[in-house]
Amino acid sequence: MRRVLVIGGGLAGLTAAIEAREAGAEVALLQAGQGVHHLFSGCIDLLAYPQPDGPAVENPLEAIARLAPEHPYAKIGGDAVVRAMVGFQRRVTEHGLTYLGDGRHQYRVLTAMGTLRLTGLTPLTMAVDPAQIDVVCSIGPYRNFSAGLVADGLSRLTKKNVRTLAFEVAQGELDAMGLAAKLAEPAESARFGDFLAREARGLTVAIPALLGLENAEEQKRSIESRFGGVLVEVPGLPPSIPGLRLMHALRRIALDRGVRIAQNVRAVGALDGGGVLRGVKVRVADLEREETADAVVLATGHLVTGGVVSTRGALREPVFDLPLSFPAGESFFRSRFLDRAGHPALSCGVIVDSSLRPLRDQSPVYENLFACGDILGGFDPYRERSGGGVALSTATVAGRLAAGVAR
Amino acid sequence: MDRFDAIVIGGGITGCGVARDLALRGVGVLLLEQHDLAHGATGRCHGLLHSGVRYAVKDPIAAQECISENRIVRRIAPHCVELTGGLVIELPGDDPAYYHQLRRGCDEAGIEHRALSPADALELEPNLNPRLTRALSVPDASVDPFLLSQENARAAERHGAIIRTHSAVIDFIRDGAAVTGVRFADDEGEHEARAPVTVLAAGGWGMPLAAKAGVRVGLSLSKGSLVIMNRRFCDRVINRCRLPADADLVIPNGPTSIIGTTSITVASPDGLVIEPRELAVLLAEGAALAPGFATARALRSYAGVRPLFQESGDADGRGITRGFFVLNHATRDGVPGLVSIVGGKLTTYRLMAEKTADQVCELLGRRVAGRTSDTPLREGEPAPFYHRYERLARLATTKPGEMVCECEMVPREAIRAILSELHGRPDLADVQHRTRLGMGPCQGGLCSYRGLALLHDEGLLAGGSPAAVITRFLDQRFGGIAPVLWGDQLREEALNYAFYATLFGLDRGGDA
Structure with missing residues (x-):
C-alpha cells in the first residue's frame, strides 16, 4: 500500500489525510504540538475580498473563477473547490455537525465585536440572518463576550433596538471550556432554556459560542424547544468552541478511517532521495528519527502555527527550507495594523505548480511533496477571508495526488 | 472657567510638575495637553531616575542636580520609584x-x-x-514616568488646578506684545482661556508654539x-x-x-x-x-x-547640556506674560518646576515659597511602589471574570478607578497609560476587547463607534510593535491580526 505522510493537524492536514486514506493510501499524520484549533472561529470562509481596494463579493465561486493564475484556487480550479466543499459537508454531517452554504452566496455572521463578517460555509449554530436577532444574552462569567457591545453594534447595523440579557451559569468560575461543558449538562441546559422562556420567549437570541463540544446542534434544539425561539452562536476571541468542535469531528473521522495521528512529533527535515523524498526526519522531544513515505503533504500552516518562522528581517519555511514568495523590496508590514491591504509578511508562502508541488527555480523541489492550506503563496487568507476554503480544497487535491490518484 | 492665574501648556512631567507646584502655592492653574499626559519625551524615555553617574564626567552641574533630585523624588513619590x-x-x-x-x-x-x-x-x-x-x-x-506625571496632575487637581488632556493650543491671545491667554481646541471645538502668565512646557513641541508668540526658542x-x-x-x-x-x-x-x-x-x-x-x-x-x-x-x-x-552653536545631541533653563520672555524678548521652561531631564523635573513656579510667582507678584521638595505626592500613608508581586497577591481575591488584562494583571476595578480621568472620551490608550492594560506580551490581543467592553458597559461609548475606538488603539500601538516583529512576537501579532481583521472585520469597518 502507498504510504502517505501528512505534516500538520489543522483543517488542511486533517482533510488531506482523510482524502489520501479514502483514496486507498496508508496515512500517518504528524503534528508538532497538539493543535491550535481553539484559535479557529469555526466558519469556513471561501472568499470575500479578492481585491484589497475592491468591494465584497456575494458569490464566492463566481469570484474564484476570476482570480489571478498564482492564486491557489486558480491552480486547482473551481470544480475542485465545489467537490471539496461537498465532501467536507457530507463528512461532518455524519458526525452531527451541519455546515450550510453552497459557495454561491455569503452568510453574514454576527461577531463578539458587534460587527458582521462574511463567510461561505457556516456552522448551523451561527446560520441566522443577523437582522432576525432580537436579544443578545451573555453567559457569565465569560469575559470574552460583551452583550452590550454586541447589541450596540447590531442595533447600529440593523436599525433595530436589540435588547441584552445576562445568564449566569450555576458554578461561577470557569473558562470557556469549563463553561461550555457546564452548559452542556442537561440540568444546566434546561435551566438556561427556562431562563430564556421567562425573558425571551419566542425570540431569536444571540449567545457567545459556548454550546457543547459534542452534540451542539442537539443542545441548541433542546434549549430552543424550551423557549420557543431561536438560538444563535456568536464567534469571538479564543478559545473557540466551534473551532474545537469541528476539529474534534475531523479528527474522529480521520481516526475512524484508519489514519494514524501522532502528536508532539515535529518534522525537521527531508530524507532526500535525489529529487524524490524518501520521507522526513522528525524530532520527538530530543530524539530524532526517520519516517519514510512514498509521498508527503506539507500542511503546517503559516506564522501562527510555525509553518513559516521568522528571525529579524527574514522569513523561512523550516522543514524543507522551501522558497517563499515575497515581493522583492516590500517591507514586512504596512504602517497601519488594520490596513485593508493586509501585511506582506502574513501573505507570503510556498510557490507551487498546478499539482501543488513546491517549486524552486520553476521546478518541483521533490516530485512527491505536495503543499496545501495557509502555507501556500499567491494569496492572503487573512485579508481575502479565504483561508478555510483554500485549506479544504487544496488539501483535498493534495491528499488525492499524494495517494497516487491522477488528476 | 476661562480665567486663571496661570496657564501651563504641556502635560509631560515638566508641565504636570509646574501645575502641581503652582497649585500648592495657591495659584489657579489650567494645564492644557494636546494628547494624553506623558505623551511626548516623558512617556518615551528610559524611566531612569538618574543617580547622576551618567553625567558625572561631562556635565557636573546636571550630575549634581540629578543626585539631589533623585533623593527628593524617592522621598516624595515612593510609589513611583x-x-x-x-x-x-x-x-x-x-x-x-x-x-x-x-x-x-x-x-x-x-x-x-x-x-x-x-x-x-x-x-x-x-x-x-x-x-x-x-x-x-x-x-x-x-521610575514610572506615566504614573509620576499622573500623580503630579492628580495632586495639582486636588489643589484646584484644572487638567485638560486632548486639548491642543492653537494660538496665543495677545494684548499688544503681551500674551494674555490661549485659544485651544478639543473634540467639542475651540475655546479660550486667559491668564496673566502662560508657561510653555511643551518640550519638543515648544518651538513652533513659541514662534506663534513671536519668540525664538532654540531647541x-x-x-x-x-x-x-x-x-x-x-x-x-x-x-x-x-x-x-x-x-x-x-x-x-x-x-x-x-x-x-x-x-x-x-x-x-x-x-x-x-x-x-x-x-x-x-x-x-x-x-x-x-x-x-x-x-x-x-x-x-x-x-x-x-x-x-x-x-x-552646533554641538550634537550628546554634546549639549542636560541642564535646564527658565526663560522669561518679557525681559528676554519683550513679550510679557510668557515663560518657557526648556531642557532638563525627567529626574530633575521637580526642580525645574520649582524654578519655573518661582518665576511665575514673581510675575504674579506673589511671595509664596515652593514646598514640593518636602510634600509627598500622595496624601496620607506613603504608598509603596506598585510591585508586580502585589498585583499577583491581589489575584487571590479577584474573580477570574474580573480580570481584564492577564499579562499585567489589571482587574476591572483598576480601570473603573481611572475612568473619570478620561472626561467622557473613550480612549483605550489613555486607559493603557493609567493601568498598564495591554503592555504585556500579547500587546493588547485579548485585553483590548475586554477594555472596550468595559468602556461600553460604563457608558463611555454612547454615541461613538466601538469599532472606531478599538481600531484607533490597535493602529496606534502598532507603530511601536512593527519594528520589532519577528519570532514569537510576530506569531502573536499574526494572531491578533487574524482576530481583529479576519474575524471581527475591523480592516473593513466591520459592517460587511
Whole structure:
C-alpha cells in the first residue's frame, strides 16, 4: 500500500489525510504540538475580498473563477473547490455537525465585536440572518463576550433596538471550556432554556459560542424547544468552541478511517532521495528519527502555527527550507495594523505548480511533496477571508495526488 | 472657567510638575495637553531616575542636580520609584581611564559609589557579561514616568488646578506684545482661556508654539530610540562605563527590561521612525551588557525626542547640556506674560518646576515659597511602589471574570478607578497609560476587547463607534510593535491580526 505522510493537524492536514486514506493510501499524520484549533472561529470562509481596494463579493465561486493564475484556487480550479466543499459537508454531517452554504452566496455572521463578517460555509449554530436577532444574552462569567457591545453594534447595523440579557451559569468560575461543558449538562441546559422562556420567549437570541463540544446542534434544539425561539452562536476571541468542535469531528473521522495521528512529533527535515523524498526526519522531544513515505503533504500552516518562522528581517519555511514568495523590496508590514491591504509578511508562502508541488527555480523541489492550506503563496487568507476554503480544497487535491490518484 | 492665574501648556512631567507646584502655592492653574499626559519625551524615555553617574564626567552641574533630585523624588513619590540601585560596568575595550574620572566626578557631585569586584557584581546580577572587568554600585533607580506625571496632575487637581488632556493650543491671545491667554481646541471645538502668565512646557513641541508668540526658542531635537524586551535581565540599572554613547543603559521596568538609547538630530517631534540600524545597535549593545539580550523577545520599540536647549552653536545631541533653563520672555524678548521652561531631564523635573513656579510667582507678584521638595505626592500613608508581586497577591481575591488584562494583571476595578480621568472620551490608550492594560506580551490581543467592553458597559461609548475606538488603539500601538516583529512576537501579532481583521472585520469597518 502507498504510504502517505501528512505534516500538520489543522483543517488542511486533517482533510488531506482523510482524502489520501479514502483514496486507498496508508496515512500517518504528524503534528508538532497538539493543535491550535481553539484559535479557529469555526466558519469556513471561501472568499470575500479578492481585491484589497475592491468591494465584497456575494458569490464566492463566481469570484474564484476570476482570480489571478498564482492564486491557489486558480491552480486547482473551481470544480475542485465545489467537490471539496461537498465532501467536507457530507463528512461532518455524519458526525452531527451541519455546515450550510453552497459557495454561491455569503452568510453574514454576527461577531463578539458587534460587527458582521462574511463567510461561505457556516456552522448551523451561527446560520441566522443577523437582522432576525432580537436579544443578545451573555453567559457569565465569560469575559470574552460583551452583550452590550454586541447589541450596540447590531442595533447600529440593523436599525433595530436589540435588547441584552445576562445568564449566569450555576458554578461561577470557569473558562470557556469549563463553561461550555457546564452548559452542556442537561440540568444546566434546561435551566438556561427556562431562563430564556421567562425573558425571551419566542425570540431569536444571540449567545457567545459556548454550546457543547459534542452534540451542539442537539443542545441548541433542546434549549430552543424550551423557549420557543431561536438560538444563535456568536464567534469571538479564543478559545473557540466551534473551532474545537469541528476539529474534534475531523479528527474522529480521520481516526475512524484508519489514519494514524501522532502528536508532539515535529518534522525537521527531508530524507532526500535525489529529487524524490524518501520521507522526513522528525524530532520527538530530543530524539530524532526517520519516517519514510512514498509521498508527503506539507500542511503546517503559516506564522501562527510555525509553518513559516521568522528571525529579524527574514522569513523561512523550516522543514524543507522551501522558497517563499515575497515581493522583492516590500517591507514586512504596512504602517497601519488594520490596513485593508493586509501585511506582506502574513501573505507570503510556498510557490507551487498546478499539482501543488513546491517549486524552486520553476521546478518541483521533490516530485512527491505536495503543499496545501495557509502555507501556500499567491494569496492572503487573512485579508481575502479565504483561508478555510483554500485549506479544504487544496488539501483535498493534495491528499488525492499524494495517494497516487491522477488528476 | 476661562480665567486663571496661570496657564501651563504641556502635560509631560515638566508641565504636570509646574501645575502641581503652582497649585500648592495657591495659584489657579489650567494645564492644557494636546494628547494624553506623558505623551511626548516623558512617556518615551528610559524611566531612569538618574543617580547622576551618567553625567558625572561631562556635565557636573546636571550630575549634581540629578543626585539631589533623585533623593527628593524617592522621598516624595515612593510609589513611583522602584529602588533598584544601579551598576556601572566596565567591559574589555572600554577606556580604563574613564573609570577613575567617573569616580572623581561622583565624589565631586556627591554621588555615593562603591567599587565591586567582577565576582561580586556577577553574584548580584548573574545575567551580566561575565567578561566585565570592573563595577561600581550607584543609587540609580527605575521610575514610572506615566504614573509620576499622573500623580503630579492628580495632586495639582486636588489643589484646584484644572487638567485638560486632548486639548491642543492653537494660538496665543495677545494684548499688544503681551500674551494674555490661549485659544485651544478639543473634540467639542475651540475655546479660550486667559491668564496673566502662560508657561510653555511643551518640550519638543515648544518651538513652533513659541514662534506663534513671536519668540525664538532654540531647541535641538535629539531622537532617542529604545526597545522593551519581555524579560527582566537585571534587577539593577546597568550603565556602561564609558562616555554616554548609544545603547549603554539597561533599565529594569516591571517585568520587562528597556535598552536605550540612540541620539539622532531630527526636525520634528512628530512621526518619529525607528531605523533598522538603530535597532541593530540597541540589540547588539544590549547583548554586550547581557548576553542573550538580542535573542530574547522584543515587545515594543519607541522613540522620543530630547528637547535640548541650544541658544546657538552646533554641538550634537550628546554634546549639549542636560541642564535646564527658565526663560522669561518679557525681559528676554519683550513679550510679557510668557515663560518657557526648556531642557532638563525627567529626574530633575521637580526642580525645574520649582524654578519655573518661582518665576511665575514673581510675575504674579506673589511671595509664596515652593514646598514640593518636602510634600509627598500622595496624601496620607506613603504608598509603596506598585510591585508586580502585589498585583499577583491581589489575584487571590479577584474573580477570574474580573480580570481584564492577564499579562499585567489589571482587574476591572483598576480601570473603573481611572475612568473619570478620561472626561467622557473613550480612549483605550489613555486607559493603557493609567493601568498598564495591554503592555504585556500579547500587546493588547485579548485585553483590548475586554477594555472596550468595559468602556461600553460604563457608558463611555454612547454615541461613538466601538469599532472606531478599538481600531484607533490597535493602529496606534502598532507603530511601536512593527519594528520589532519577528519570532514569537510576530506569531502573536499574526494572531491578533487574524482576530481583529479576519474575524471581527475591523480592516473593513466591520459592517460587511
